[in-house]
Amino acid sequence: MPVLLWVAQALLAVLFTAAGGMKLVVSPEDMVPLMPWVVDFRPETIKAIGALEVLGAVGLILPRATNIAPVLTPVAAAGLAVVMAGGAVVHVTRGEYPHGIGNIAVFAVALLTAWGLLRSLSSS
Template identity: 55%
Template sequence: MNIVLWVVAALLAVLFLGAGAAKLAQSKEKLVASPNMAWAEDFPPGALKTIGALEVLGAIGLILPPVLGIVPVLAPLAAAGLAVTMIGAILTHARRKEIQPIVMNLALLALALFVAWGRFGPYPFA
């Protein structure tokens, strides 16, 4: 189960690192023009950068603390934080009546909760 948790955490880290970096690197106008980012028009540029920064920090928090052995409890906290981020994404897409993105957000929410449960519960880092 430890290997499964590592694989899921790595997958989440790659996805959130990419998504967060895109939000940090691109302007609001460029984000809104992307196919799956129309929701960005509802947020000010600063909020988009904040969301991006939180996603990048969550991705880093999933992997770096346990690999370095420095405060490994940050990994399940990062997973929980990413789960909260996905709840916000689900609410945003539901308000906009965008059903398809909600499916992906639910999958990411489930994976993040799985990592948080596993690392807080029966498979913590030693």
């Protein structure tokens, strides 16, 4: 189970670093072809979402890898699950069902990762 958790953490961290990083450095106008939902949000909100995603990605790896406050790792995974739940709501209300399904899949992986990490913390 620990190896599977590390794999899930790493995959989520890569995904959220890329997605969040793009929201931080690319202008909303340039993101429209890939992320049409950005037209409904202020640039500051998009940057805030990007910052949450990047910080969550760091939280998925750093606390557990350094063994400094490892309880923050499942908290980060749960927080990213919340971000994905919000993303799913946005996509479904906009009729972007394939994107919503993707958000739900990532939500499930993040939630299962948080649950697995909490179980591993409580058993150690």
